[in-house]
Amino acid sequence: MELDIAVxxxxxxPSMVExxxxxxxxxxxxxxFRLLMDGERGLITFESLKRNSIVLGLSDIRDDEIVCxxxxxxLDGDGALNQVEFCILMFKLSPGLMHNGSKQWMEEYxxx
Numbered sequence: 001m002e003l004d005i006a007v008x009x010x011x012x013x014p015s016m017v018e019x020x021x022x023x024x025x026x027x028x029x030x031x032x033f034r035l036l037m038d039g040e041r042g043l044i045t046f047e048s049l050k051r052n053s054i055v056l057g058l059s060d061i062r063d064d065e066i067v068c069x070x071x072x073x074x075l076d077g078d079g080a081l082n083q084v085e086f087c088i089l090m091f092k093l094s095p096g097l098m099h100n101g102s103k104q105w106m107e108e109y110x111x112x
Contacts, residue, residue, distance in 0.1 A: 013094040026087065033086045043080035046070060 017025045035055065038048040046066055053061045073081050073089030081089065091097050 013090070013097050017097070029087050029090055030083060032090075033081075033083045036086075037083075038080075041080070043078075043082055044070070044086060045080045 013025070016028065020028060033044065036044045036048060036052050038045045041048075046063075049066050049070065050061075050063070053059060053066070070079065070081060073085045073092075075085050075088070076082075
C-alpha cells in the first residue's frame with residue numbers, strides 16, 4: 001500500500017548525531033521507541049501507534065496509514081515493530097544518515 005502525500009520534511013538526525021554522538025543518538029531513538037510502544041508487549045503495535053499519534057502531531061491519521069507505517073519497518077512480519085526494527089526504520093527514513101557516510105557507522109553498530 002503506497003500513500004500519495006507530499007510532505008515538507010527536514011531531517012534533523014545528522015545534526016543530532018553530531019551533537020549527541022553515536023551512543024547518545026541511539027539512546028534518543030530508544031527513548032522514542034519507548035514513548036510509542038505498548039508497555040505490556042514491548043512493541044510498537046497498531047494500537048499503541050494509534051493511541052500515541054497525537055504525540056507525533058498526527059491526530060487525524062487514518063488506520064490504513066498506521067498499517068502502512070508499521071509494515072514499512074516490520075522485518076519479521078509480526079505486524080509490530082520491536083526496538084531494532086524501529087531504529088533501522090528511523091535510519092532508513094533519514095536521507096542525511098543514509099547518504100552522508102553514516103552507513104558505515106550504522107554497520108559498525110549493527111543497525112543495518
